[in-house]
Amino acid sequence: MQTPETSQMPAVEFTGNPAVAEDSRHGYFMRQALLMGEKALQSGETPVGCVLVHNDQIVGYGMNDTNRSMNGTRHAEFIAIAEMLQSYPRSALQHTDLYVTVEPCVMCASALKQYRIRCVYFGCANDRFGGTGGVLSLHSDSSIDPPFPVYGGLFEKEAIMLLRRFYIQENEKAPNPRPKKNRELNTKFEDGSEEASTPL
Amino acid sequence: MDIRETIRGLQPLYGKVTPLRTVQETRPPEDFADAYVTEVNVKTASKVIKALDSAFPKDPSLPLSHLRRFAKREILPPPLRAAIEEQSPPLAAPVQTIFVLISPPLPDLDKLQALLAPFAPNAAPATPGQTPEDASQPDSPSPKIYLHPTKIPLYPPFNSKQADAWTKTLWPVVFNPAAPRSTVAPPPQILNRAQESIEPRAGYYLSLARKVAEEAEQSGLGRGVGAVIVDPAIEEELSAASWESGAGETASWDEAVLAVAGDARYCRPEAGAPSQAQLHPGVAPNPASTTYIAEFEGGPELHALMRAAGFIARWRRENDSRGDATATADASNPEHLQDTEELSSLESYFLYRHRPGASDTTIGELLFSPSSPKKRKHEEPNPESGSTIDPSNPEQSQLQTPPLPAPPPSTTAVSGPPIPITAPATSRIRTRSQGGYLCTDLDVYVSHEPCLCCSMGMLLSRFRAVIFPRRGRLESGGLASEPVVAPTADEVEPEDDTKGQDERGYYGLHWRKELNWRALGFEYVEEDDEEIKDEPKRPVFHA
Numbered sequence: 001m002q003t004p005e006t007s008q009m010p011a012v013e014f015t016g017n018p019a020v021a022e023d024s025r026h027g028y029f030m031r032q033a034l035l036m037g038e039k040a041l042q043s044g045e046t047p048v049g050c051v052l053v054h055n056d057q058i059v060g061y062g063m064n065d066t067n068r069s070m071n072g073t074r075h076a077e078f079i080a081i082a083e084m085l086q087s088y089p090r091s092a093l094q095h096t097d098l099y100v101t102v103e104p105c106v107m108c109a110s111a112l113k114q115y116r117i118r119c120v121y122f123g124c125a126n127d128r129f130g131g132t133g134g135v136l137s138l139h140s141d142s143s144i145d146p147p148f149p150v151y152g153g154l155f156e157k158e159a160i161m162l163l164r165r166f167y168i169q170e171n172e173k174a175p176n177p178r179p180k181k182n183r184e185l186n187t188k189f190e191d192g193s194e195e196a197s198t199p200l
Numbered sequence: 201m202d203i204r205e206t207i208r209g210l211q212p213l214y215g216k217v218t219p220l221r222t223v224q225e226t227r228p229p230e231d232f233a234d235a236y237v238t239e240v241n242v243k244t245a246s247k248v249i250k251a252l253d254s255a256f257p258k259d260p261s262l263p264l265s266h267l268r269r270f271a272k273r274e275i276l277p278p279p280l281r282a283a284i285e286e287q288s289p290p291l292a293a294p295v296q297t298i299f300v301l302i303s304p305p306l307p308d309l310d311k312l313q314a315l316l317a318p319f320a321p322n323a324a325p326a327t328p329g330q331t332p333e334d335a336s337q338p339d340s341p342s343p344k345i346y347l348h349p350t351k352i353p354l355y356p357p358f359n360s361k362q363a364d365a366w367t368k369t370l371w372p373v374v375f376n377p378a379a380p381r382s383t384v385a386p387p388p389q390i391l392n393r394a395q396e397s398i399e400p401r402a403g404y405y406l407s408l409a410r411k412v413a414e415e416a417e418q419s420g421l422g423r424g425v426g427a428v429i430v431d432p433a434i435e436e437e438l439s440a441a442s443w444e445s446g447a448g449e450t451a452s453w454d455e456a457v458l459a460v461a462g463d464a465r466y467c468r469p470e471a472g473a474p475s476q477a478q479l480h481p482g483v484a485p486n487p488a489s490t491t492y493i494a495e496f497e498g499g500p501e502l503h504a505l506m507r508a509a510g511f512i513a514r515w516r517r518e519n520d521s522r523g524d525a526t527a528t529a530d531a532s533n534p535e536h537l538q539d540t541e542e543l544s545s546l547e548s549y550f551l552y553r554h555r556p557g558a559s560d561t562t563i564g565e566l567l568f569s570p571s572s573p574k575k576r577k578h579e580e581p582n583p584e585s586g587s588t589i590d591p592s593n594p595e596q597s598q599l600q601t602p603p604l605p606a607p608p609p610s611t612t613a614v615s616g617p618p619i620p621i622t623a624p625a626t627s628r629i630r631t632r633s634q635g636g637y638l639c640t641d642l643d644v645y646v647s648h649e650p651c652l653c654c655s656m657g658m659l660l661s662r663f664r665a666v667i668f669p670r671r672g673r674l675e676s677g678g679l680a681s682e683p684v685v686a687p688t689a690d691e692v693e694p695e696d697d698t699k700g701q702d703e704r705g706y707y708g709l710h711w712r713k714e715l716n717w718r719a720l721g722f723e724y725v726e727e728d729d730e731e732i733k734d735e736p737k738r739p740v741f742h743a
Contacts, residue, residue, distance in 0.1 A: 041622050070520075071513035072638045078501055087468045091495045106709070107656035110678070111500045113652060114742055131656070135714045138652060141705055144492060144676055144740050169592040 006015055026121055029053050029099040030154045034123070034158040036063045036076065037101045037162045043068065050076040052084050060084035076100060078110040081115060093117055101159040103152060107129035109138040113145045120150045123159030134143035157189060203549045210411060213669065213726055214404030219391055219723035223708035224358075224384040226682040231354040235371070236302040236312070236347040237280065239273075239288065241295065244319040245270060248300055255315055266304050266356035268372040271299045273661070277369050280350050288346045290695050291370045295320045301371060303352060316683055317344045354673040358384060373630050382714035386720055394665055394720050397432055398643065400439070404453040405430055405645040405722055406669055408460065409504075410547050413647040416462025419544065420486045421477045425463040425743045427504035428645040429512060430456045430626060432664065458628050458642065459515070461508035463743070465498030467542075492741050500653035501658075503647055503743060509639055509661040511543075511551050512629060520632045638662045649677030655709040658719060665720040666710055676742045681708030689709035 029051055033086050036049025040063035052060035078101065084096070093115045094168030098104075101123040104112060109131025110118060126134040132150040133139075140147045168183045187194050240248050249269065258264075273281065273290065276299060284299075291297065302312065320343040325544045357363035363375035385391075405428045412426030434456035442449045464506050466476035466486045476496050488496040500506055543551065630636030639661040646668045650658060655678030658666050666679065673680055681704075710721035 069513055070516045071510055073506055073509060087471055090469045090498040107653050109651035114500055116494050
């Protein structure tokens with residue numbers, strides 16, 4: 001059998017792929033996900049947002065909800081799925097795509113696979129927890145559920161800026177908050193470009 | 201049936217707790233990289249290091265501190281020595297030389313040659329007496345640096361055997377058993393202490409998990425999977441109390457249980473349609489459980505472990521939101537459906553017993569509660585969460601002061617306006633204001649190996665440890681890192697000669713070096729596990 005490490009299928013980059021360009025319908029849905037991430041930031045949550053798209057319609061909105069719910073497993077993906085299932089049966093997820101600002105974590109990647117999501121588009125990669133190429137590649141590993149395709153890099157900088165704006169804040173809810181008074185928001189990227197002040 | 205009676209009648213599992221190995225242990229990373237070895241004058245060794253380090257910066261993520269910087273000719277690995285001597289035979293005395301390792305990131309070869317040339321064994325200025333020998337060399341008399349390619353291991357050796365093997369074949373390697381290797385496996389002292397604390401009562405908690413599983417299955421609401429959340433700090437108090445009273449260590453084992461949850465994957469109506477449970481009223485187990493059809497599986501948030509972690513959160517929301525207007529429910533948020541989720545009788549018994557005002561709770565029990573924050577100890581924080589108790593933090597040192605006992609209802613009535621009980625000191629679960637945060641420092645016992653989603657949910661909930669019976673392994677599980685092997689095999693690497701075992705991924709998610717959070721993982725091996733190899737095949741599903 002293949003070990004999880006040897007069967008990695010890296011997420012396809014958007015760069016140079018006109019089919020999923022940022023000015024396409026994919027861009028529109030990702031902007032909606034970014035707005036959810038913005039809402040999360042305003043609510044003091046880790047700014048990750050997502051939308052579920054079924055037949056070109058948004059059928060579920062999600063944002064990270066771990067602080068309010070005091071439950072570390074309440075990630076945006078679960079919130080969006082819960083909303084969708086109020087109006088659609090679970091089987092509809094097989095014809096539904098997810099747009100999420102940050103690569104799904106290992107937990108969410110497994111959940112999406114169990115739910116048989118059709119396709120996942122994400123903004124920035126998650127090299128700490130990512131389950132679709134960041135750390136593990138559950139989307140392509142063989143399991144009792146079929147694999148699903150993943151595309152990353154759509155509005156990547158905007159997703160990263162949301163996270164940076166969050167992480168320069170102090171986490172008052174943590175048992176031992178770290179003082180971060182002197183931090184400045186980094187607006188530069190490795191490719192030398194700089195973030196525009198109004199990303200959306 | 202009376203729940204207390206049910207609990208009292210539970211027979212513990214018989215067997216032993218054994219640590220789950222990590223994927224780093226079962227598949228030690230053997231990543232190798234190219235490096236160069238070159239011979240330099242021994243008297244210039246420190247200058248060589250200085251020159252190399254200032255010219256070629258190191259990669260901070262690759263400390264390579266397990267590799268010797270220098271090696272004398274005699275301790276070079278024989279294959280490398282032979283290769284070197286074929287190209288540059290040893291110089292005769294009095295030139296003393298030593299071999300230096302140039303490790304990745306590898307610099308440009310020409311730059312390296314130029315940088316090291318002054319330190320070459322035959323470099324004239326350093327050793328004036330060598331000229332006659334030099335003349336006898338067949339090759340050029342000018343200082344010459346030979347760069348001999350070799351391979352080096354990028355990660356420290358996992359044991360001395362591995363270190364010896366590398367030293368004999370690649371380059372001299374140092375094995376440091378005291379080096380922090382928490383990325384490989386839990387530090388042994390932390391693992392052993394946790395195992396000792398878990399061992400006495402694990403059989404009871406897993407028995408309870410199976411009882412909860414049975415309840416879930418018999419209700420038709422879910423598959424037969426159960427989870428039990430235990431506070432090891434309360435366990436410690438139980439142990440201390442048992443030594444004082446002379447009672448058995450496992451007496452009152454259930455006092456340390458904070459919450460239990462059963463699987464409920466068939467209970468959710470979707471799009472207003474009846475749930476799988478509603479489609480088959482009164483039928484148990486639910487007919488959907490005889491096979492694995494994705495549409496009927498609810499979702500992982502309905503799995504036992506996720507629900508159990510959710511119950512702790514739910515309890516905290518209910519108890520911390522008193523008097524906190526900002527925490528009121530936002531009806532548009534589907535999350536709040538969770539708060540109205542129905543609990544089974546075992547679930548609500550464990551979550552809400554000793555709750556102030558709970559009808560079946562007597563004042564005597566309230567005052568006796570073993571989990572009073574005053575006595576709570578945190579000597580064994582999550583190994584990865586660092587120092588969790590800071591005495592200078594006023595919010596935490598509040599834990600040291602005795603809590604106000606809940607006033608009996610009769611006295612509240614006569615002593616003026618009723619005092620809202622904001623800090624339920626009598627509860628086992630710590631509120632946020634008491635320092636309770638997610639499932640930090642708690643243990644979770646599951647009747648089956650949790651699926652990948654729940655295994656990661658366990659980490660994100662910051663559990664200290666996860667324990668499941670070996671018999672509950674599932675090919676969809678996220679924790680095992682290898683097939684079941686004979687307990688005698690320890691250092692020996694399990695080769696791929698395991699016959700007839702299920703094809704599955706072994707993720708060992710509880711302790712992966714790549715992930716930010718880690719938990720201790722244990723399997724419970726029952727005494728009769730050997731005999732029941734031919735269990736009827738159950739459908740594979742996600743627990």
